[in-house]
Amino acid sequence: MATDTRELLLKETETLLRTRGYAAFSYADLAEKVGIRKASIHHHFPTKEALGAALIDSYLDDFRAALDAILANEKSAIDRLNRYAAFFVSSMKDGMMPLCGALSAEAYVLPESLQVRVRGFFELHLEWLQGVIREGKKAGELRSDLKPKHTATLILSTLEGASLVAWAMKDPGAIKPAIASVVRTIEA
Amino acid sequence: MATDTRELLLKETETLLRTRGYAAFSYADLAEKVGIRKASIHHHFPTKEALGAALIDSYLDDFRAALDAILANEKSAIDRLNRYAAFFVSSMKDGMMPLCGALSAEAYVLPESLQVRVRGFFELHLEWLQGVIREGKKAGELRSDLKPKHTATLILSTLEGASLVAWAMKDPGAIKPAIASVVRTIEA
DNA sequence: AGTAATCTACCTACCAGATGGTAGGCTAGG
DNA sequence: CCTAGCCTACCATCTGGTAGGTAGATTACT
Numbered sequence: 001m002a003t004d005t006r007e008l009l010l011k012e013t014e015t016l017l018r019t020r021g022y023a024a025f026s027y028a029d030l031a032e033k034v035g036i037r038k039a040s041i042h043h044h045f046p047t048k049e050a051l052g053a054a055l056i057d058s059y060l061d062d063f064r065a066a067l068d069a070i071l072a073n074e075k076s077a078i079d080r081l082n083r084y085a086a087f088f089v090s091s092m093k094d095g096m097m098p099l100c101g102a103l104s105a106e107a108y109v110l111p112e113s114l115q116v117r118v119r120g121f122f123e124l125h126l127e128w129l130q131g132v133i134r135e136g137k138k139a140g141e142l143r144s145d146l147k148p149k150h151t152a153t154l155i156l157s158t159l160e161g162a163s164l165v166a167w168a169m170k171d172p173g174a175i176k177p178a179i180a181s182v183v184r185t186i187e188a
Numbered sequence: 189m190a191t192d193t194r195e196l197l198l199k200e201t202e203t204l205l206r207t208r209g210y211a212a213f214s215y216a217d218l219a220e221k222v223g224i225r226k227a228s229i230h231h232h233f234p235t236k237e238a239l240g241a242a243l244i245d246s247y248l249d250d251f252r253a254a255l256d257a258i259l260a261n262e263k264s265a266i267d268r269l270n271r272y273a274a275f276f277v278s279s280m281k282d283g284m285m286p287l288c289g290a291l292s293a294e295a296y297v298l299p300e301s302l303q304v305r306v307r308g309f310f311e312l313h314l315e316w317l318q319g320v321i322r323e324g325k326k327a328g329e330l331r332s333d334l335k336p337k338h339t340a341t342l343i344l345s346t347l348e349g350a351s352l353v354a355w356a357m358k359d360p361g362a363i364k365p366a367i368a369s370v371v372r373t374i375e376a
Numbered sequence: 377a378g379t380a381a382t383c384t385a386c387c388t389a390c391c392a393g394a395t396g397g398t399a400g401g402c403t404a405g406g
Numbered sequence: 407c408c409t410a411g412c413c414t415a416c417c418a419t420c421t422g423g424t425a426g427g428t429a430g431a432t433t434a435c436t
Binding site for chain 2: 020104107108119157174
Binding site: 216226230234235 | 421422424425
């Protein structure tokens with residue numbers, strides 16, 4: 001099927017980006033993985049930059065949907081945060097970095113259009129977290145002295161950092177205690 | 189002077205690694221920065237891998253010395269941790285990622301000898317932090333229920349993560365509140 | 377002391393292979 | 407017949423790395 005190739009390309013691009021980063025992944029790698037010739041990739045994505053941008057866009061859409069689903073299914077802030085944190089745990093379990101964590105280190109040498117998207121992705125996280133925190137405070141579930149913005153940044157940072165360290169140390173188990181700590185310290 | 193070139197090469201390599209990462213920095217970049225021909229770099233460092241290894245080694249030595257100095261100069265656990273955290277703040281202020289944070293994302297595609305060193309670097313951090321935490325607990329300065337290993341990982345993760353997010357968001361100010369939070373939550 | 381041999385730090389000129397990307401052609405299905 | 411989806415063949419440029427040479431400092435030997 002036609003469009004399947006496009007999806008396959010995006011899927012393999014995701015894997016490559018999240019394990020190697022942007023600079024260290026090539027059209028040749030991707031072509032081999034998908035079982036297509038290098039030049040054919042250009043038919044679907046004219047440039048590497050466009051491919052990267054499309055990947056982040058689709059990843060961001062999925063993530064946004066997943067975050068919405070959490071809001072719909074979980075009504076407690078703590079549950080919501082635990083579900084959120086589970087994304088990072090399952091990333092590691094799949095043997096990959098979270099996408100934007102993988103790209104952030106290279107941010108400086110990323111094409112502008114990708115830098116913008118990485119920032120947008122983090123902003124999505126931060127805004128969602130802030131919302132959860134505000135509601136949690138209102139419900140008396142979270143400590144009333146929390147500053148939503150700082151707390152959101154702290155949670156995102158901890159999870160990205162724990163992923164990074166776990167990834168480098170090849171110790172996926174190191175992630176969960178970090179989550180537990182953060183959640184515990186913001187509970188009312 | 190002769191040996192100055194070697195030092196200069198290491199210094200510029202550090203900057204390049206901490207802003208671009210390993211894959212995205214080249215001998216050509218380095219040659220231009222140092223004002224030497226590409227081939228001459230090979231006189232000092234036979235391969236890119238050797239250069240990377242030498243850089244991490246020297247960075248690790250410096251860091252170890254800095255950590256020792258903290259132990260010598262500060263006797264309170266909280267002060268020690270704040271001094272430790274200041275490294276990450278000043279990294280950002282210099283417009284660079286912490287070295288191993290920058291390299292971690294690429295860990296999977298790094299030459300083995302560099303992967304080993306990155307892990308060793310994190311282990312140095314974690315062991316130092318565990319020592320500080322144990323002493324802090326004994327002195328009654330830190331909460332007595334802290335698990336040194338988990339807490340050390342949490343601190344390292346938070347600082348690396350905060351650096352990563354601050355770097356990607358081009359918002360160096362986002363780092364300090366994260367530090368403050370972590371320190372606050374482990375105080376007795 | 378004088379000179380020959382060696383070493384250091386750099387150079388120019390290459391190399392094979394990989395990089396992202398292009399041009400143009402074949403083929404199957406609507 | 408046209409076009410989506412793929413192909414082969416090619417391109418300039420960059421990658422890390424090598425070969426071999428040169429000027430000048432250092433050392434070793436008589």
